[in-house]
Amino acid sequence: MSKKELVRDILLSVWRIHILHHAAHRPVIGQWIIRELRHHGYEVSPGTIYPLLARMERRGWLTCAVDIEGGLKAKREYNLTELGHEILAHLRDVVRELHHEIIDEWEEEQHQKESGTASAP
Numbered sequence: 001m002s003k004k005e006l007v008r009d010i011l012l013s014v015w016r017i018h019i020l021h022h023a024a025h026r027p028v029i030g031q032w033i034i035r036e037l038r039h040h041g042y043e044v045s046p047g048t049i050y051p052l053l054a055r056m057e058r059r060g061w062l063t064c065a066v067d068i069e070g071g072l073k074a075k076r077e078y079n080l081t082e083l084g085h086e087i088l089a090h091l092r093d094v095v096r097e098l099h100h101e102i103i104d105e106w107e108e109e110q111h112q113k114e115s116g117t118a119s120a121p
Contacts (some may be wrong), residue, residue, distance in 0.1 A: 011042065015052060017095065020080065020088040023062060027077035053078055061087055 002116075014116050015037060016066045022036065030049050053076075059082045061084035067074045080088070 012048075012052065015042065015044065015049075016056065017091050019053070020055065020061065020084055020091065023078055023080040024085065024088055026081050027065070029075060029077055040118075056084075060084075077121070 018040075019028060020039060022033070030046065030053060033053075034044050034046065034049050037049075039108055053062065053064075057064050057078065060081055062078040063081055065077045065079065067076075
């Protein structure tokens with residue numbers, strides 16, 4: 001697996017968290033999510049987002065409401081389910097702990113190295 005493929009695999013999980021987070025506040029639409037992720041610097045295509053939303057729906061994290069008058073390209077709004085809320089709550093704890101380890105502790109180590117107070121492992 002190439003580095004690009006490995007990074008994309010990890011980013012898919014980050015994008016899932018983004019979707020769950022936003023769906024907790026209001027229904028989300030695929031095109032809006034694409035714009036939101038691009039706003040954060042992620043280059044995401046409809047060919048990635050729509051299958052991702054469909055998988056999240058199959059897993060029971062989201063429900064989908066379709067505008068029945070919209071035809072084949074009907075607008076689909078995705079809402080967070082109770083299971084989605086539970087998953088998001090768990091992921092918040094996981095991300096908080098991960099942030100502590102890979103950001104807070106790393107910054108503290110960098111500060112110690114810069115000030116010459118680093119301790120032996």
